[in-house]
Amino acid sequence: MAHIPDGVLSLPVLAAGTLAGVGGLALGIRRLTDRDIPRTALLAAVFFIASSQAFSLGPTSVHLLLGGLTGLVLGWKAFPAIFVGLLLQTLLFGFGGLTTLGVDLVNMALPGVLLAAVVRPFIRVDRPARSAAFTGGAAALAVVITAVLVGVEIALSEPAFAPALGVMAAAYLPLAGIEAAVTAFVTLYLLKVKPEMIVAPAVLGTAI
């Protein structure tokens, strides 16, 4: 549901979103070295596969967004990764639109990147439970913010929709819970097996 199709958003919203998306992409690409390419491409693939595998939740079906996790592992490089994932989804599944790519990118990448930056200093190898609580919380909050962004963009394009959006946002809450649990367990796993994937280098240095 987080993918907005072509034709919903108004031109000013599209323009603003695209601009922000391009900005994020530029920041991400600037940080992308040759060595980062496999990892970034792989998370793009993870993002793509996660979103193509819907699982049923009560009467509806949802799929993981993984914005928080992607942001944790990649930082600003989450922008190029998610951009590629979105492009593939549009191409292969027809999820989302072509003109809305920039907007969708901001919706899904920005919350994760910012929240990951906030919680990253608190992730420590020697405090796994606390770290998992932080990342899980960040992942859940990222989903909620994504939902809010989608809602605001639609409301700005078509004010008549504004009241309907509360209903939509509520639909995201269960997903936020699932993402929190999954991200927390993945954090526990990575802290044991490959902490350098999510721990800031400085923190890692002091913890080991």
Add this chain to the structure above:
Amino acid sequence: MTALLDLSGIRIRRSGRLVLDQVDLQLETGERLALAGANGAGKTTLLRTIVGLETPEAGEIIAFGRHRHDEDDFRDLRLRVGFLFQDSDDQLFAPTVIEDVAFGPLNLGFTPSQAIERAQAVLTDLDLLPLERRVTHHLSGGEKRLVALAGVLAMDPDVLLLDEPTNALDEAHLARLTTILAELPVAMILVSHDAHFLATLSTRAVLLENGRLMPAVAHRHQHRHDHVHFHPIEETD
């Protein structure tokens, strides 16, 4: 006494090519069956079929006296048949050794503390207790192989399917594995390209060729042969 496993008329196609054709196979209690065959003969495919990971076009699988057709039947079967994969990396997925070995018992319905106890018992048997807290991902190739075996044994299977258990093992690990397997009172099917390993352990042999399974014997040429070790030059006599 009926056979533990009884496959008849199995035919399997993989991406269009007929890999197994009219394969019959029985495994009796206490048997250690060597499954020989060239690369690509279909040995892995046959093991996968037994646990229901491949669906035959034709044929019957009877295990522990029951016909096995659908996923439910095989789910039950897998609780009694342990499968060691050709690649251990595919098999280990919990972060630490003890968690990985306890995974099977947890699925069998053990409580967490019972599962840990069971896992520790198996690790002790295999002399692997020192690895208990290690991260599975950082083990060497040989250690991974043995831990994967522990994970399979922790489920206390009635039948073991071992797909090239000796791959990538150094000589010390190989000797250790051979001893462990020789002492296990469990029926097993052994796949390996190490004919010597097979001949040492197996009580019966079959050969897979052109999609057909036939009885085989280990044919031994008694002749002079070197047994080779590498020693640092200093140590050499």
Add this chain to the structure above:
Amino acid sequence: MTALLDLSGIRIRRSGRLVLDQVDLQLETGERLALAGANGAGKTTLLRTIVGLETPEAGEIIAFGRHRHDEDDFRDLRLRVGFLFQDSDDQLFAPTVIEDVAFGPLNLGFTPSQAIERAQAVLTDLDLLPLERRVTHHLSGGEKRLVALAGVLAMDPDVLLLDEPTNALDEAHLARLTTILAELPVAMILVSHDAHFLATLSTRAVLLENGRLMPAVAHRHQHRHDHVHFHPIEETD
């Protein structure tokens, strides 16, 4: 005549542990060097260092008469040094066998049709032409191994680094590989846990132990030993 490869004082740390310490290694033209060592001794790590996939903490690498420091140096080196990975799944990535084998020649600047021709020639040499159109990730373990080797040989390297080339190979393929390697006029480093294979092919041996490399000899125990084959029962005398 200088050595093709000349490593001196190499020290490597992996996830904090010192894996190689003060390692010196020379490889001369025409040599086939056996690199022995237990699981986890650091054999793979040493090969990876030669082609610049690991960065040593200390030490010098000279290859083909030139110092090799940065990625550019090693890019050039890799065009002349063929590396067969321990795990073929890491090495095969093109969708079909022929495309995979032609990948190296294309990177060497061959035109597509020349590259295909070269790939076919190598596949023919290895008796693998029937696999030409097959999808690489649908091959059996042993088939993957041979195709990966074809991909390396297609680049016509001056030095071959073979990390456990015999893994998962059946007896026929093993014999074939031994013959092919024996006939190749290329210097090579051979890693394998099959001491017999190493002793048959190598002209010199080194042993890796406790992070140190030392000269070694194949120590042969002359004693009676069985050579085991599996035959269908019908064919047996």
Add this chain to the structure above:
Amino acid sequence: MATDAADAAAPTSRLDRLDTRTRVIVAVALVLTLVSLRSWVLLSAAIVLGLLLTGFAGIPARQTLRRLLHVEGFLLILFVALPLTTRLPPFLEIGPLALSLPGLERAVTLALRITAAALVVLPLISDLTPIRLGHALGRLGLPPRLVQVFLFSIRYIELLRAEARRLHDAMRLRGFAPRTNLHTLKSYGHFIGQLLVRAIERAERVNEAMRCRGFAGRFPLVTLERFGTADVGVAGLTVLLAAAALLLDRL
């Protein structure tokens, strides 16, 4: 040799004669035009045009339908909620619910617009293979690193799926069956974590293997595509269509 399993399986469309860049740009231009239209007549005309284009490109009806269903799914929630809850003057009141006429009107406009956009975009890009699109993106001037990420991720998707399949097999073989308990959640956490770690390491090793065979870090972006007369024609036509539609809409 830029072929790929995905490429080989791709159906050929009659739009193949066009440069991929033209197709992408025309699609974007047409959608942007549609977003600016308000007239139901023009939007309906666009739907007809989209249907014609879909037919011309030879896209199977089932695929079209599936695509539309997905897009309309998005609309459904809005559609149900919108006319009921909007604060515009009511049209019909049923108990606490007030159905509003302008709300309904806007919903219809939006439905037409989304449908038209989907139908126009579908024939233009849906049959492009990822590899082709990657090459077109490179030629459109996207940063080379981004194009590399795109091309690599196409390769990794299959790799990742295979790893996931093997891991899942391994879990099933040890008697795992999903239930609603902590063990299940934890196992899934381990599954995803292991998949990530394994896949990242695998991806790095694959990349190393490629470098060992002389790969210099760049896929050669060879293509036989040219910006030809057909492209000029289509581009011109698009501009005319868009201008005419925008003009008529303002009348």
